[in-house]
Amino acid sequence: MKHPKTILLVLAETAFVLLLILCQMKTCLASNATHYPCNNVYHSSNIDFMVQGSYKEFFPLMLQLGLDTVFREDQKNIIKNASQIFINRALENRIIDCAYRNSSKNLPTSRDAFINELYSAISPNYISGTTVPAFAFIASFNNDPNIVGIGYVDLFYDCNNPLPGYKNKHYLHIAINSDKLGNSSNYFFAKNEAYWAGIIAHEFLHNLGYEHKGGYTGSFINEYRKCIQYDGASLQMIDGNICDFNFDKEVYRDDL
């Protein structure tokens, strides 16, 4: 017969192992619900395409994108074209002018700070003489009719689970409602690539820490989204189709 102390130790060890398993289950449940990047090898080996552009016609923008395997081909095409539209417009003066013109709150600390933040997320890294494009993963979710996207707030500065070459930062990671996207959806913007470019931009800015506290209207992150969609021509008045309702979800680290 075992000594009572040994039995207690075994029980404690069993409880610890059970706790560990439960913790891992919770992480996986969260991962299944929101596709939070807990498996970088899986995500980074899932590169579907690359979009390229430039800032000031000189500094290269280079973003590889991995897409959730559940997206259909028509959906992938829309995301690819939308991503290219985003890269073409992201750091153009007319877009940033437009976002500043229409924003009244949640502004960047400065225009240069915003450009630097976004540039560092969508430009290549140079590691040991090798050019490594920036990386973004777009997950899919469905059965949530009230929102079109999910943005993980401040994720880009979470240095846990980096990809190789991303020593002190994360990569971009967002989610799109696949029920709203593509040929089989009856959502008004289902096939509108410029609209999805705006949504991708908005969710990326959540990754960079931007929020719309106190409502969408007038927040920098939301005005930037519209300026991407309308190529810098966004005015408050032409955006009658999108009022100040919740079209996306911000996910914080504490929620996971």
Ligand SMILES: [Zn+2]
């Ligand atoms: Zn948002």
